[in-house]
Amino acid sequence: MSDHDATGRPRHSVRPTQKDIAAAVGVSQAAVSMVLNKAETPSVPSETRKRILKVAGELGYQPHHAARTLRSARTLTLASVVPDITNPFYAGVVRGLQTTAAPAGYDVLIYNTDGRPEGEQRALKWLQQGRADGVVGMFYHLRPSDFGTLARYKLPMVLFGQPSGKRTVLPVDYMFMDNVEAAAAMTRLLIGKGHRRIAMILTEFGPGRRRAIGYQAVMRDAGLEPRLVIDQTSSPEAGVRAMESLLAEGDARPTAVFGANDVLAIGAMRAARDAGLSIPSDMAIAGFDDVPTAGLLGLTTVRQPDFELGAWAAKALIERLKPGGLELPSRNLEWTFEIVERISA
């Protein structure tokens, strides 16, 4: 048996359609659509209305999403493009997004890019196919010009990162913090504790790059030599590897290590402990993000309000999806960092 009938139509017949309901009740398919979508249908006799709703319920009718989207040009879906859903920081952002979007009637889908160029390109294509009404994008590789097409399609976007200096392309809002200054502040804190050999571990792409700039600037200003350890991926294992390579330096090893995010810092902590070092007396550790585990481990870090960021992004998108929302000026949310001192440094 083929999956298609003689005219090349796919067999959709397994799921009930408005046509099926209409046939069962003896009305037009359009009448079914009216009844199912409007709270009141003065043009349909209330007896007929009741029968339509009854049959729809019995058949377990649900509208075919693709058909509805094609006709109405709305998906009722917001997308969240994240580099790594296993990083609790991004997971927190997604939860904030979802918690705010659900009451407004929007589903939230998560698209994972792995923080790799190919993954981000796939996400871009996915968005260009019209699969969401709005997107919260956390991209490491794509440049502002890569979003030109989506902006021309009038897809509301909230992007993590600073708006480019040039004219702002509507309808895009931005959320960012001063990563350079936050990392600088943390570096100053470590220097203030008496550390002179301070290393930073980070990944090649993502916000760690700007954080490294702040770290390097402060180190040089203090007459100290910056030491970067760069890995391809952000994971506890990468943090372990980085710390192990630093420990291999023997007496010249750093006395403090600053992870560009908590996931890396936590891995580094583990490697230091496994090597028999005491934290912070033998080795101080600092991170960035303040993920839930950071509190547990006593990790000194930079707090970022993940849930609140997601909630803000959801509100911004929902505003833009209201009538006239596309013409609103671009808005920025610049949030402030907060250093959380714990025992690790």
Next chain:
Amino acid sequence: MSDHDATGRPRHSVRPTQKDIAAAVGVSQAAVSMVLNKAETPSVPSETRKRILKVAGELGYQPHHAARTLRSARTLTLASVVPDITNPFYAGVVRGLQTTAAPAGYDVLIYNTDGRPEGEQRALKWLQQGRADGVVGMFYHLRPSDFGTLARYKLPMVLFGQPSGKRTVLPVDYMFMDNVEAAAAMTRLLIGKGHRRIAMILTEFGPGRRRAIGYQAVMRDAGLEPRLVIDQTSSPEAGVRAMESLLAEGDARPTAVFGANDVLAIGAMRAARDAGLSIPSDMAIAGFDDVPTAGLLGLTTVRQPDFELGAWAAKALIERLKPGGLELPSRNLEWTFEIVERISA
């Protein structure tokens, strides 16, 4: 300006369509479709073919997903329904799914239910709307009969949990482990270490329920009194709350606490440490899942191969989506647990 033209058609004109390409090149829209979708089109002159591809590239053409889905009855999307993406166990499953699905040409979307009945119902509706070609479902509340509609729609599903005793509904595959026995084994381990007052902390719904059964059975067999602390949600904070309530019992407090998952156990660890207790001498802690942080914290736990489970599910779905795949018999993956002893117990 309205979002709709005079005939009620939504303005899609911002994005280029095959019609636009056809008009620019001077061919039929159908010819454009052929060229864009087939590697070879003997019926189209190669010169015309080149011009179509060139114009499509210049316009940044991407097919409208809803239109393609409506016509072809395929979404090229797999869905992953998870109770809590912030739980690293589920995040690991999703990554396994994604890593296997991407090379086969499938996008993976994540639908978060919060482990609540309403969220699961929303996911069910979402699936009934035909938004994915297959689904990996981790449901806490829905019963097998709730999936009858989807099975009738021939939606391939991989469900976490044991198949119900009755006839298996195609096309559903199951993956499960013996939660009762795994929890029993961990409880025996704790008893073997000399503990007599062992509490278990869990959430009202989810796999913890079956784990509690194993725990309770072993406790009773050993002549010990089971002690359950039940919270609504699974989070480190819930684990903190549970431990605090146990510590409030003073001298009658347990000497070991078994978390129904690592997230709860990690919260309990934190609360015990914050109360000045040494682990494991004052308080032993055990968990379930072996999330990445468990290793860092030295948590004794039950390992589950999250990534591999996701990969298996992806393979099962992809098999079913091949011609004839819907008729394959239902398959089960029963995986074996492994107790990982670390310092916490």
Next chain:
DNA sequence: CTGAAAGCGCTTACAG
């Protein structure tokens, strides 16, 4: 070989 037409399942302006 080539192109026009049908139709997937919906929503909604418009003609009777």
Next chain:
DNA sequence: CTGAAAGCGCTTACAG
């Protein structure tokens, strides 16, 4: 007030 028709953007069997 009521229902039939148009059309969203595609894919594909089929008529010329």
